[in-house]
Amino acid sequence: MSRTERPAADAPAPVAAGVLSLRGIRRAFGDHVVLRGIDLDVAPHEVVALVGASGSGKSTLLRTVNLLEPIDDGVILLGGADVSDPRVDADRVRARIGVVFQHYNLFPHLSVLDNVTLASRLVHRVPRADAERRGLELLASIGLADFARSFPDRLSGGQQQRAAIVRAIATEPELLLLDEVTSALDPELVGEVLALVRSLAEGGTTIIMATHEMAFAREVADRVVFLDAGRIIEDAPAREFFEAPRHARTREFLARFRGV
Numbered sequence: 001m002s003r004t005e006r007p008a009a010d011a012p013a014p015v016a017a018g019v020l021s022l023r024g025i026r027r028a029f030g031d032h033v034v035l036r037g038i039d040l041d042v043a044p045h046e047v048v049a050l051v052g053a054s055g056s057g058k059s060t061l062l063r064t065v066n067l068l069e070p071i072d073d074g075v076i077l078l079g080g081a082d083v084s085d086p087r088v089d090a091d092r093v094r095a096r097i098g099v100v101f102q103h104y105n106l107f108p109h110l111s112v113l114d115n116v117t118l119a120s121r122l123v124h125r126v127p128r129a130d131a132e133r134r135g136l137e138l139l140a141s142i143g144l145a146d147f148a149r150s151f152p153d154r155l156s157g158g159q160q161q162r163a164a165i166v167r168a169i170a171t172e173p174e175l176l177l178l179d180e181v182t183s184a185l186d187p188e189l190v191g192e193v194l195a196l197v198r199s200l201a202e203g204g205t206t207i208i209m210a211t212h213e214m215a216f217a218r219e220v221a222d223r224v225v226f227l228d229a230g231r232i233i234e235d236a237p238a239r240e241f242f243e244a245p246r247h248a249r250t251r252e253f254l255a256r257f258r259g260v
């Protein structure tokens with residue numbers, strides 16, 4: 001299912017424009033300042049894990065990237081273009097970003113295949129036959145081809161979440177945002193969803209994933225960004241983040257995840 005192979009580990013840093021750059025992102029709900037000036041750059045093929053305590057602002061940050069949450073201040077560059085400009089068509093920006101939330105939001109009244117192909121057909125105007133061919137390939141790649149014509153309620157939670165993930169990549173987005181995609185699953189279903197995320201990461205998909213799965217972040221992410229009360233406290237290569245965190249707040253946070 002990979003679109004682009006990830007460059008070899010020793011390849012030079014990509015010279016292409018970053019996929020995403022955030023500068024000074026600020027968001028408050030009334031007096032509650034949730035994002036306090038976030039700067040973040042994501043390069044092509046990078047997998048960034050966004051970690052932090054509950055309420056630290058991870059979901060809000062992902063929602064701002066997808067323009068689902070307005071910002072009070074700052075700039076969002078997607079592929080080098082300022083998409084935080086109020087004159088920008090938010091739907092067109094969203095069409096370039098795949099998003100999967102904690103609760104798999106498949107449309108219950110559409111077949112699994114229609115769910116997977118909907119955005120391609122309606123937003124990207126891909127002919128139905130082509131969209132369905134691609135959708136079936138994607139469903140086959142996650143072992144769900146036999147459920148293509150079923151409604152989502154025939155699937156387990158893990159199967160639904162995997163279908164939601166392939167739906168998000170069916171349009172070949174520039175960036176995939178995953179917001180705690182395993183948090184609502186029974187523990188025995190978590191592994192199958194993480195395996196799919198791992199294969200996308202290995203295939204070169206650019207991903208930002210908010211997660212509480214520290215072992216997974218350590219294994220799959222290139223970088224880990226630690227958000228604490230709306231600020232990025234640490235932003236480091238995954239190995240360095242877990243083995244030699246620089247900040248006391250990071251160490252405190254990681255101490256809660258024994259065995260990582």
Ligand SMILES: Nc1ncnc2c1ncn2[C@@H]1O[C@H](COP(=O)(O)OP(=O)(O)OP(=O)(O)O)[C@@H](O)[C@H]1O
Pocket residue numbers: 029034052053054055056057058059060061180210
């Ligand atoms: N629409 C809203 N109105 C008011 N407060 C909000 C709104 N959305 C988020 N918040 C607040 O913003 C803070 C950050 O929430 P957010 O969901 O971004 O945190 P999080 O790090 O993703 O947490 P979790 O790990 O529990 O999902 C929380 O205090 C939350 O109550």
